[in-house]
Amino acid sequence: MFKATVIIKRRPKILDPQGKAVEQGAKLLGFNNVKQTRIGKYIEFFVDTTDKKIAENEVREYSEKLLSNPIMEDFDFTLEEVK
Amino acid sequence: MKPKFGVVVFPGSNCDHDAYYSLKKILEYQTEFIWHKEKDLKRSDVIILPGGFSYGDYLRTGAIARFSPIMDSVYKFAEDGGVVIGICNGFQILLEIGLLPGVMIKNESLKFVCKDVFLSIENRENIFTKSIKQNILKIPIAHGDGNYFTDDATSKELEKNNQILFRYVSSDGKADSESNPNGSFKNIAGIMNKRKNVMGLMPHPERCCNPLLGNIDGSLIFRSVAQHFLN
Numbered sequence: 001m002f003k004a005t006v007i008i009k010r011r012p013k014i015l016d017p018q019g020k021a022v023e024q025g026a027k028l029l030g031f032n033n034v035k036q037t038r039i040g041k042y043i044e045f046f047v048d049t050t051d052k053k054i055a056e057n058e059v060r061e062y063s064e065k066l067l068s069n070p071i072m073e074d075f076d077f078t079l080e081e082v083k
Numbered sequence: 084m085k086p087k088f089g090v091v092v093f094p095g096s097n098c099d100h101d102a103y104y105s106l107k108k109i110l111e112y113q114t115e116f117i118w119h120k121e122k123d124l125k126r127s128d129v130i131i132l133p134g135g136f137s138y139g140d141y142l143r144t145g146a147i148a149r150f151s152p153i154m155d156s157v158y159k160f161a162e163d164g165g166v167v168i169g170i171c172n173g174f175q176i177l178l179e180i181g182l183l184p185g186v187m188i189k190n191e192s193l194k195f196v197c198k199d200v201f202l203s204i205e206n207r208e209n210i211f212t213k214s215i216k217q218n219i220l221k222i223p224i225a226h227g228d229g230n231y232f233t234d235d236a237t238s239k240e241l242e243k244n245n246q247i248l249f250r251y252v253s254s255d256g257k258a259d260s261e262s263n264p265n266g267s268f269k270n271i272a273g274i275m276n277k278r279k280n281v282m283g284l285m286p287h288p289e290r291c292c293n294p295l296l297g298n299i300d301g302s303l304i305f306r307s308v309a310q311h312f313l314n
Contacts, residue, residue, distance in 0.1 A: 014188065
């Protein structure tokens with residue numbers, strides 16, 4: 001079995017109004033060095049197979065087809081074998 | 084022949100009844116609900132994907148609904164030239180499934196915007212606006228994710244193929260940042276596919292069909308579509 005962690009980021013060119021709003025909060029708190037806050041998604045799940053290749057393909061396909069939208073997002077993932 | 088309308092119901096749709104009511108009770112077209120788990124389009128001539136928050140808008144708007152069993156049939160229907168109208172969340176579903184290009188992101192203001200807006204009709208060589216006489220429509224919007232975005236190449240394609248159908252404008256027809264309620268790219272409020280049988284729009288025409296409510300601009304779009312089947 002593998003534990004998958006997928007991180008989804010908005011493409012740099014795509015406006016992130018949430019990140020902008022949160023950064024306004026940072027300024028209110030006095031974190032004046034904080035710049036370019038961007039909000040993405042962190043998704044974790046298990047893949048029930050012993051074959052790492054199969055797990056990789058499944059996570060990639062899942063991320064491409066549903067978890068991210070390739071028009072505005074990029075994704076990255078890691079796999080960790082668990083007993 | 085009067086067309087038959089099919090209104091798809093997803094878990095979280097909330098404008099399905101408005102669409103059904105306007106089409107059936109006000110405009111008197113044959114109309115049926117179609118549950119998203121079904122595969123049969125019930126011999127509909129026009130499919131409506133209604134507004135709402137299908138699957139709670141989780142992950143991205145429309146991202147999960149586009150995998151509902153009915154969407155396979157809707158996709159094939161559209162590919163074969165069938166008429167599909169996506170309103171608000173329905174538009175977002177059409178973008179996710181790839182029947183229309185682009186994506187919807189959060190409104191620039193981060194606010195949910197619910198108000199009447201003015202729309203310019205940018206194209207009349209299509210069944211959705213062909214029989215509309217006026218140049219500007221007043222139709223309400225109600226959305227938090229209506230900020231249309233697409234890359235430069237796709238936007239050029241949209242312009243080149245005359246796929247832009249509606250833009251947000253002022254009451255006298257100016258498309259500028261002041262008349263743009265959500266930050267949409269080039270004030271885009273509604274687009275069509277290349278073949279012009281699939282339309283997506285963020286405003287809600289089904290909410291302004293009843294003369295009792297003081298505005299029937301929305302009905303003009305449905306009547307234009309119906310006219311196509313009557314001819």
